[in-house]
Amino acid sequence: MFENLTDRLSHTLRSITGKARLSDDNIKDALRDVRKALLEADVALPVVKTFIDQVRSQALGQQIAKALNPGQQFIKIVQNELVSVMGAANESLDLAAQPPAVVLMAGLQGAGKTTSVAKLARFLKEREKKKVLVVSADIYRPAAIKQLETLATEVGVEFFPSSSDQQPVAIARGAIDHAKRQFFDVVIVDTAGRLHIDSDLMKEIQDLHQAIKPVETLFVIDAMIGQDAVNTAKAFNEALPLTGIILTKADGDARGGAALSVRQITGKPIKFLGVGEKVDALEPFHPDRIASRILGMGDVLSLIEQAERSIDKEKADKLVKKVVKGQRFNLEDLRDQLQQMQNMGGLTSMLDKLPGMGNMAQMAQQANMTKQFKTMEAIINSMTPEERRNPDDLNGSRKRRITQGSGTQIQDLNRLLKQYKQMAKMMQKMKGNGMAKMMRGMGGMLPPGGGLPPGMGPR
Template identity: 50%
Template sequence: MAFESLASRLQSTFDKLRSKGKVSEEDVAKAMREVRLALLEADVNFKVVKDFVNRVKDRAIGQDVLKSLTPGQQVIKVVNEELTELMGGGQSKIATANRPPTVVMMVGLQGAGKTTTIGKLANYLRGKLNRKPLLVACDVYRPAAIKQLEVLGNQLNMPVFSMGDQVNPVEIARAAVEHAKAEHLDYVLIDTAGRLHIDETLMGELAQIKEVVKPDEIMLVVDAMTGQDAVNVAESFNSQLALSGVVLTKLDGDTKGGAALSVKAVTGTPIKFVGMGEKMDALEPFHPDRMASRILGMGDVLTLIEKAQMDVDETKAKELERKMRNAEFTFEDFLEQMAQVRKMGPLDELMNMMPGMNKMKGMKDLKVDEGALGRVEAIVRSMTTEEKRRPEIMNASRRKRIAAGSGTSVQEVNRLIKQFDDMRKMMKQFTKMTDKAKKKGGGFKFPFMQ
């Protein structure tokens, strides 16, 4: 996961500061040396690191931070603010033309994930912003590039504009914009050609397309896994095309995060989106403040709430609340709830968004075993409808059958049933406690209840 090593190093450094009642200039200097090393190891640009550390040190020592009641906390606050500023300050949204269509030119080197990102962006525009996009196949050189875009269009049920691979890309782009106007479409997403390296031919063609269609956005797609190479590519494209935004792909991979922390400072171009997985809905707007909070172990509640609002069925959630209150929660409900939570993304990623979760005992290095979750799901699916609704009827022979049907052991089946039974008992007791609190005017609620 991106920033994992950096986050661990920074959090460890600041835990030492937090534990001190008083913080001296020497303590700050020592912490900043550790921060500097951590950032360099995360592949952050050397000049960016130097400037960042100097700014934090000046603010920490020069604003009476060390004389405050909680100096350790104040230093962390400064680091949080400076990290946020380093990555762009605030969210930079995708452009919207005064008169549609908004023309977005997607550029980048071959292999960065440009064509897939166009599909994800189209899906985002339709799903989140209720816009009608047009996908445009202007990469006439790479084998199967046009076909790949058409397949994505079919998957998403979105229009794809293509004139084949024998027409000049500049003419294709021009015709696509006219087509979008005629069809009253909102966005034109142009998939341009890429190369394995930057060359004059590539840049000349991109400059011609830019001249003809006058795009509202020129977004560079770069692979976050390439670290400083991604920043160098961004700098080169920006100098020749004047980029308006960057999309970092594969930020969910085993990446150090240096590109995300360097690209805005080096190029002046904001990161607008990040790719967080393979699926078509795995493209997220980039929020510098939220990313800074996650790096420093403060969680990311806003993104967690947005994911829940997007992926959790409100009607089903209310019905689940009712069943929990009345101790009617069944294995069918358990399966449904599991599916809804997993739609939100990998569980360890969701847990990292919860403030303080990494500080809890045993949680810092927790890795959710998705395989174990799969086995749990297989066990429940191997139950009959009656068994899911009435776990108490599951005798030894039924448990043996469920284990065989799910490819698990009887011990695993027994463990799950016991845990489920304990959970139902706990819910019943918890409900009684909340009801008593309400009668006394305490008004306590489950954390997930409105």
């Protein structure tokens, strides 16, 4: 997300960094480029105008901090204003109500609403330790009811059954009564979506809202429809007392205009970002961290939090001990590392959160690294345990058997073995002496001028 905006802003802000002072002329030039970058990112025009006016007035009236040069000060002003536009801080769900706390989900068809119900249920269950019940009040699309039932099973929360011959209000009330009897903490109610805003949809959801009085009314919108997302959110906000927004498909939106516009237009905070199709791909929305990512400064805090949740500490400790003792790094260890990386959203997601690595993240995406990692894992899985531990023993016939079993080519296997040997060599350098040697070893894996490790670029 924000790749295009990050590229444009990085180029613009580099041109002003190092200026001896901030003047009308250089601020005017920089702001013209910033304005163009925001409009190209599909940010709403009123939001762009307010943003530019705020940055201009602060930059011209700013006392330059002693620790920063004028160019750095300008970047700090832009970052602060980005945070201000998106909301000062993360706003979590307000579930401080007599249980069960009811959460109503609204949105147009195709925005990812039903999937977001499951993602939110998983989030509340795993991170907030809540007992969650989900129910579908979408009586027009029986497939939606079945979809939610399947997803509820996948994330390990209870599903309250419903059918298309019932009324939405009756369904929701039945679920809430069940939740009270069974001591659930939260009930999440999925509602019917439409392909466009219409009076029937609004009347139905207004009646449902009035009947169940939810503590949170969340509007789910697709980040990829840009300006339309903001206009739709505005229409729903006028019809319903929304408390927050879930922005879905953020990983597929290179522009990011909806994220920068929707708070300002509706006055409602973005509470979560959907960043993938998997049920764990839901992140709390932190404006300060998103602003850092837009300006190419990374998001190390989110990366650390993600690592704490995703990494198998036992396997990580085992590998560290093995490497320090100088024991051989094998293909089973490599497979574990690939799986850990996938658990953290893949290489692209990780690089995107590291300062100054935005271009590397885009390169990884263009090279389709996720697919290459899955290919590597499939090849390793096709080997016997003995072959994974001793890959040097692989001969021609064994290689043919492995590639046939994994549906790959001999060159895929040879590429994997080459990459493995480089990693094993690097691990050997780490024996007993820690991080300094590892960093030197990693430096040797990168080609001059950066880029992806050898053998892992596009085919």
